[in-house]
Every structure is written in structure tokens, then in C-alpha cells.
Amino acid sequence: xxxxxxxxxxxxxxxxxxxxxxxxxxxxxxxxSKMQKLDDSVELIATSNQTQLELEKLLSIISNYExxxxxxxITKDEAYLKNRFLDRGEIERNxxxxxxxxxxxxxxxxxxxxLKVMFDTRFAIFRETLTVARIKNADKQxxxxxxxxxxxxxxxxxxxxxxxxxxxxxxxxxxxESHQFELKDSMISAFLLVILSLLIxxxxxxxxxxxxxxxxxxxxxxxxxNHSFNNAExxxxxxHWKLNLKTNTYIxxxxxxxxxxxxxxxxxxxPENVSKFMHSEDFDYAMKVHLESLQTxxxxxxxxxxxxxxxxxxxxxxxxxxxxxxxxxxxxxxVHYDLTEQYKKNIELEDNNRELQAINEELESFNNxxxxxxxxxxxxxxxxxxxxxxKEGSVxxxxxxxxxxxxxxxxxRMQSLMIxxxxxxxxxxxxxxxxxxxxxxxxxxxxxxxxxxxxxKNAQVTVGNLPTIKAIPFQIEQLFINLITNSLKxxxxxxxxxxxxxxxxxxxxxxxxxxxxxxxxxxxxxxxDNGIGFRQEYADKIFVLFQRLExxxxxxxxxxxxxxxxxxxxxxxxxxxxxxxxxxxxxFSIYFPKNN
Amino acid sequence: xxxxxxxxxxxxxxxxxxxxNFFSEALAELRMTNKVTLFKDGKELMDYxxxxxxxxxxxxxxxxxxxxxxxxDCLREIRTNPRFKxxxxxxYSTSSAEKDIEETFVGGANIYIKKPNDFSKLKKVIKxxxxxxxxxxxxxxxKETFFFSI
Numbered sequence: 001x002x003x004x005x006x007x008x009x010x011x012x013x014x015x016x017x018x019x020x021x022x023x024x025x026x027x028x029x030x031x032x033s034k035m036q037k038l039d040d041s042v043e044l045i046a047t048s049n050q051t052q053l054e055l056e057k058l059l060s061i062i063s064n065y066e067x068x069x070x071x072x073x074i075t076k077d078e079a080y081l082k083n084r085f086l087d088r089g090e091i092e093r094n095x096x097x098x099x100x101x102x103x104x105x106x107x108x109x110x111x112x113x114x115l116k117v118m119f120d121t122r123f124a125i126f127r128e129t130l131t132v133a134r135i136k137n138a139d140k141q142x143x144x145x146x147x148x149x150x151x152x153x154x155x156x157x158x159x160x161x162x163x164x165x166x167x168x169x170x171x172x173x174x175x176x177e178s179h180q181f182e183l184k185d186s187m188i189s190a191f192l193l194v195i196l197s198l199l200i201x202x203x204x205x206x207x208x209x210x211x212x213x214x215x216x217x218x219x220x221x222x223x224x225x226n227h228s229f230n231n232a233e234x235x236x237x238x239x240h241w242k243l244n245l246k247t248n249t250y251i252x253x254x255x256x257x258x259x260x261x262x263x264x265x266x267x268x269x270x271p272e273n274v275s276k277f278m279h280s281e282d283f284d285y286a287m288k289v290h291l292e293s294l295q296t297x298x299x300x301x302x303x304x305x306x307x308x309x310x311x312x313x314x315x316x317x318x319x320x321x322x323x324x325x326x327x328x329x330x331x332x333x334x335v336h337y338d339l340t341e342q343y344k345k346n347i348e349l350e351d352n353n354r355e356l357q358a359i360n361e362e363l364e365s366f367n368n369x370x371x372x373x374x375x376x377x378x379x380x381x382x383x384x385x386x387x388x389x390x391k392e393g394s395v396x397x398x399x400x401x402x403x404x405x406x407x408x409x410x411x412x413r414m415q416s417l418m419i420x421x422x423x424x425x426x427x428x429x430x431x432x433x434x435x436x437x438x439x440x441x442x443x444x445x446x447x448x449x450x451x452x453x454x455x456x457k458n459a460q461v462t463v464g465n466l467p468t469i470k471a472i473p474f475q476i477e478q479l480f481i482n483l484i485t486n487s488l489k490x491x492x493x494x495x496x497x498x499x500x501x502x503x504x505x506x507x508x509x510x511x512x513x514x515x516x517x518x519x520x521x522x523x524x525x526x527x528x529d530n531g532i533g534f535r536q537e538y539a540d541k542i543f544v545l546f547q548r549l550e551x552x553x554x555x556x557x558x559x560x561x562x563x564x565x566x567x568x569x570x571x572x573x574x575x576x577x578x579x580x581x582x583x584x585x586x587x588f589s590i591y592f593p594k595n596n
Numbered sequence: 597x598x599x600x601x602x603x604x605x606x607x608x609x610x611x612x613x614x615x616x617n618f619f620s621e622a623l624a625e626l627r628m629t630n631k632v633t634l635f636k637d638g639k640e641l642m643d644y645x646x647x648x649x650x651x652x653x654x655x656x657x658x659x660x661x662x663x664x665x666x667x668x669d670c671l672r673e674i675r676t677n678p679r680f681k682x683x684x685x686x687x688y689s690t691s692s693a694e695k696d697i698e699e700t701f702v703g704g705a706n707i708y709i710k711k712p713n714d715f716s717k718l719k720k721v722i723k724x725x726x727x728x729x730x731x732x733x734x735x736x737x738x739k740e741t742f743f744f745s746i
Contacts, residue, residue, distance in 0.1 A: 371691060371692075371693060372661065372690055372691050372693075375690055376612075376690050378713075379690060379711060379713045380614055382713035382714065383614070383618055383712075383713060383714070383715055383718075386713075386714045386715040386716065387618075387715050390715060390716070415713065474694070
């Protein structure tokens with residue numbers, strides 16, 4: 001891993017490459033000098049061989065002369081003396097060649113010189129012997145002496161030559177050995193050189209290859225990034241543009257063109273060309289903001305309407321800000337967001353809002369009609385009924401009195417219906433502010449208000465410790481009034497009604513209408529009674545508008561009371577549920593969020 | 597100040613003829629020695645009140661929804677005129693809308709009566725209101741006591 005890291009490091013790689021080149025250079029120079037030496041030794045060997053040859057030639061010439069001389073002495077035939085006998089020229093040529101070959105070797109030069117002296121002496125003896133031999137009846141003793149002297153000298157010369165040759169041979173042997181060694185050394189050097197070169201070549205190639213691969217990968221990634229960016233622009237409906245302030249050149253992205261409803265890069269990137277698409281009312285302002293920003297270098301944001309070639313109107317938010325490119329030149333980079341859809345949706349929302357407001361106003365006037373205009377004649381009817389009963393009641397028959405009671409009951413029912421309807425519509429209307437409400441003091445007030453009803457039924461109402469919640473007070477008041485009157489209304493005739501209102505801990509998470517209720521986040525308040533109750537399967541029905549379970553005329557309900565309760569609890573982001581058993585009573589659970 | 601010597605002078609401004617009749621009938625049945633003056637709209641009421649020769653009445657029962665000059669208009673005019681500062685005003689309306697109660701309370705009315713739907717209740721209301729110790733009522737006036745529950 002460490003090696004791989006070093007291998008990846010550019011600096012390390014460069015240093016290694018430099019060292020390798022120096023090593024190769026050194027080895028190459030060593031190799032060159034070795035080769036040079038090798039060449040020298042080859043030449044030396046050749047010279048030495050040549051010298052030997054020349055020396056042996058000299059000896060053989062002397063031998064020949066001796067043979068010729070002896071043959072003449074024996075036969076006295078002059079012919080033996082003709083054939084180049086004692087030709088000094090040949091000897092001289094031999095010596096000059098030897099001198100040339102041994103010029104660099106001072107020992108050899110000395111040896112050759114002494115050999116030449118010996119040659120000269122031998123030649124002198126040859127001539128003396130020949131002179132003696134030509135004389136008729138020559139002194140045999142003198143001839144013998146001369147011949148012996150000559151043979152002795154020849155032997156001496158031969159000895160000298162062979163010594164010289166031997167010396168040379170010894171030297172040659174050493175030279176040869178060193179030559180062999182040099183040859184081996186050079187081969188090893190050459191081998192090392194090749195291996196090293198190969199190694200460096202391989203490493204470089206591998207490194208280059210990986211570099212190229214990395215470059216290719218980076219290139220691919222860049223291409224992909226570019227591609228995805230282009231796609232992102234397309235998907236997110238935005239385009240971008242750049243302005244180099246120094247060169248005053250613009251660049252528009254592909255999607256910039258698409259936003260204008262034209263093919264990418266279909267016109268030259270200039271503000272003039274873009275302004276042709278701009279809505280005439282927006283042109284001046286947009287250009288002014290843009291040109292001013294080029295002076296102040298402040299970011300810009302303008303909403304511009306563009307008319308596309310197909311006539312569509314686009315709402316585009318153009319934001320721009322300044323930065324510096326790699327050359328330090330100021331560049332304004334801008335993004336065009338297509339806000340047409342949002343803008344259209346906004347308009348739609350505004351329309352819906354207006355419609356809702358109108359509906360609300362209608363509801364308000366309906367409310368007024370119910371609370372005033374409809375109640376007015378009804379109240380009159382009730383007044384006249386009471387007047388008639390009081391003044392003319394005594395003259396009515398029993399049946400007439402009965403009818404009158406029914407008229408009064410119907411009118412009263414109509415009145416309570418109207419009051420409940422008004423209450424219900426009041427819970428629908430929004431815009432109520434939440435205030436901290438102490439439920440205990442609120443209930444005290446409610447019980448005071450309901451004192452007559454409670455007294456009528458001889459009911460027992462107990463209130464436990466209740467929390468303070470953020471609420472719309474008049475709605476919460478309505479909620480408890482409705483729940484308590486509901487319990488009073490559906491109480492058993494022969495049993496004292498007992499109503500209990502208390503806060504309850506949520507010991508484990510409860511699911512109410514699909515929502516999780518926890519102690520941490522919710523208050524739970526229980527309103528329970530010992531009334532007639534109902535079957536649990538009707539639990540959801542009782543909260544529905546105008547749904548009544550009891551049709552018996554002794555239970556006079558409007559079917560609105562609990563629907564109002566549900567609405568109020570929902571207005572407080574809470575939940576209401578009920579558990580009930582026929583003949584046992586009902587238990588309403590109200591949940592309020594703790595943090596609202 | 598209402599003293600025992602003065603017969604209590606009661607005014608009623610209501611555009612509804614039936615209501616005016618119920619009101620005077622109720623007063624008659626109560627056999628109280630009162631003087632009652634009825635007006636059929638706000639303008640008539642104000643014209644009367646602004647006459648310099650009248651003796652200041654004691655209690656005004658004022659309907660809110662009247663054509664032309666409404667009960668709210670009358671309340672404002674009366675309460676901005678220091679001459680009428682002794683006049684007790686009982687709002688007498690069909691509406692029990694919180695908005696109306698709030699507005700008249702702030703406007704300086706002394707009590708708010710929702711028109712009853714039973715004649716005996718009407719008699720009780722009138723009797724109670726006429727017999728209120730106004731000074732005591734006004735000094736302890738708050739929103740709870742302002743709305744008169746029967």
C-alpha cells in the first residue's frame with residue numbers, strides 16, 4: 001500500500017525516473033569504456049601474434065642461409081649462393097615491420113635492437129666463412145672454427161628469439177585472460193543495462209497507462225456531470241447564463257434556449273437577442289437592473305415575462321450574482337427559473353381564496369338571517385302563543401289546549417334548532433384567536449349558566465382538576481355546554497344523573513380516528529354520565545350533523561349538539577371519541593394537543 | 597336621579613309595532629305608575645330627546661335594528677351629549693350576537709336585554725329593569741352583568 005502510494009505520487013515518480021536515467025547513463029559510459037578496452041586488447045593480441053610471426057620468419061631466413069652456405073662448402077656450386085643469399089633488403093623489411101609492431105613496447109624495442117646487433121654479427125660471420133670457403137685449399141681448421149662460431153651465434157639468436165616469443169606469449173596469455181574477463185564484465189554490464197532499461201520502460205508505460213486511464217475516467221465523469229446538469233436544468237425548468245465582464249461575451253445553457261421555446265444554441269448569445277422574447281412592459285426594467293448591476297456588482301433578481309414563439313407567456317425569475325473565474329476576471333452568473341406553473345397556481349389559489357371569501361360572506365349573511373331575521377317572526381309567534389294562552393286559555397277546550405301546547409313545543413324546537421345552527425356556523429368560521437384558557441374557571445362559569453337545567457334534573461356534576469389550554473374560549477364553552485346538556489337530556493328518569501368531568505392520564509398510546517394520542521403531546525378530558533347510553537356501533541354516527549339516535553319525543557334534540565362538539569374539537573386540532581353501553585351511560589373523551 | 601316622588605319616565609324606541617304593543621301591554625299589566633313614551637324609529641326618538649323643553653326621562657329601551665337611524669346611532673349620539681348623562685339605556689334587541697353586545701357595552705349602554713319569547717318573561721324583565729338601582733348597577737358594571745339574563 002505504501003509503495004502504491006509512492007507510486008501514485010507524481011514527485012516521487014519523477015525523482016525515481018531521474019535517478020534511473022543517471023544510472024543508465026553511468027552504466028552506458030562504463031559499458032563504452034569496457035568496449036574500448038576490449039578493442040585495445042584485441043589489437044594488442046593481434047600485434048603480439050604478428051610480432052611472433054615476424055620473429056620466426058627471421059629465424060627461418062637465418063636457417064636457410066646456413067643451409068645454403070653448407071651446401072656451397074660441400075659442393076662448391078655457386079648456384080646456392082645466388083638465390084637471395086644474404087639479401088639484406090628482406091631482413092631490413094622484416095625489421096622495419098617488427099619496429100612498427102613493437103613501437104609501443106620499449107622492452108620489445110630493446111630486444112629487437114639487440115637481435116639486430118646479433119643479426120649484424122651473424123651476417124659478418126657468414127661473409128667471413130664464405131670468403132674462407134672460396135679460397136682453394138682453405139684452412140679447414142679456420143673454416144671449422146668459423147662454422148662453429150656461426151652455429152653458436154645462430155643458436156644464441158634462436159634462444160633470444162624464443163625468449164622474446166615466450167615473453168610475448170606470457171604477456172599474451174595475461175592479456176587474453178584479462179580480455180576474457182573484460183568480455184564477461186561487459187556482457188554483465190550490457191545485460192544489466194538492458195534489464196534496467198526494460199524495467200524503467202515498463203514502469204513508465206504502466207504509470208502512463210494508469211495516468212491515461214485516470215484522465216479518461218475524469219473525462220468520463222466530467223461528461224456525465226455535464227450531462228446530468230443539463231438534464232437537471234431540463235427537469236427543474238431552469239437555465240443559466242454567464243457574462244464575462246472583461247470580454248463582454250455571453251454564454252447561454254441549452255435549457256436557457258428551451259425555456260424561450262427555441263432549439264438550444266439557435267441564436268447568438270447576446271442580450272439583444274434575448275430581449276426580443278421579453279414582454280415589452282418588462283424590457284426596460286429588466287435591462288436597467290442588469291446594466292446597473294454591472295456597475296455595482298450587486299446580485300440581482302427580477303421577474304420577467306417572456307413571449308414564446310408559439311405565443312405562450314412565460315413567467316421567469318432571473319437571478320444573477322458576480323464571481324471571478326480562474327483567470328480572475330469578473331463574471332456574472334445568472335439562473336432563469338420558470339415560475340409559470342407556480343404563478344398560474346397562485347392565480348388559481350387567489351381565485352379560490354376570493355371564492356371562499358365570498359362563500360364565507362354568504363355564510364355570514366345566512367348566519368344573520370338565521371340569528372335575527374328568522375328568529376324575529378318566530379319570537380312573535382311565541383309571544384302571541386303566550387298571550388293567547390294567558391288571556392284566552394280558559395275558554396279553550398281540552399283539545400284546543402293540547403293543540404296549543406303542541407304549537408308551543410314546535411315553536412320552541414324551531415328556536416333551539418336555529419340557535420344550534422347559528423352556533424354550528426359560528427364554529428365553521430375561521431379567524432378566531434387562541435388564548436390561554438383555564439378550563440376549571442371556564443367550567444365554573446358554565447355550571448353557573450346551566451344551574452337551572454342541572455337543578456331541574458336534580459343532577460350531580462363533579463369537576464376534577466383540569467389543565468389550562470390554548471383555546472378559543474367561546475367555542476370551548478359551547479363544547480362543554482353541549483356535552484353537559486346532552487348528558488342531562490339523555491339521563492335516566494328514575495336515577496339521579498351523575499356527570500363527571502375530569503382530566504385523565506394517557507397511560508399508553510391511544511389511536512383515535514387514526515391519530516396517535518400520547519401523554520407527552522395530548523391532554524385527555526373525560527365527560528362521563530350514567531345516562532341511557534347507546535350501542536357502541538353508533539359511536540361515530542352521533543357526531544354527524546342532524547343524526548339522532550333517540551326519536552322518542554321526550555328527548556328533544558336538534559341533532560346538532562354533538563356535531564358542533566366535533567367541529568369545535570377539530571378546530572382545536574383535537575379529537576373526540578365516545579364509549580357507551582345502553583343502560584350504563586356514556587363516556588366522551590376529548591383530546592387537545594399540548595403545544596398549540 | 598330617580599326619586600320616589602317622580603313617576604319613572606320610560607322611553608321605548610322600536611320599529612316593530614307588535615313589540616311596542618307587547619311592551620305597553622306588559623307595563624299596563626304591571627300596574628306601575630310610570631309614564632311611557634313610544635317611538636317608531638331612531639329619528640323620532642332623537643328629535644324628541646333634543647327638544648329643549650322636555651324633562652329628562654329615566655330609562656330608554658332601545659332596539660338596535662331600526663330603519664334609518666339605528667339603535668347604534670342613537671346610542672352614540674346620546675352618549676356623546678353630556679345632557680343625557682343621567683339617562684339609563686337598556687338595549688332591547690332580538691339579537692344576542694356577541695358583536696352587538698360588545699359594541700353596545702363599549703358604546704356606553706347600561707344593560708342588554710334579549711327580547712323574550714314569552715309574555716310573562718317580558719313583564720318580569722321590565723319589572724326588574726325598572727326596579728334596578730341604577731347607580732349600584734352602573735358602578736359594578738362589567739360584561740357579565742351587562743347582559744341581562746332572565
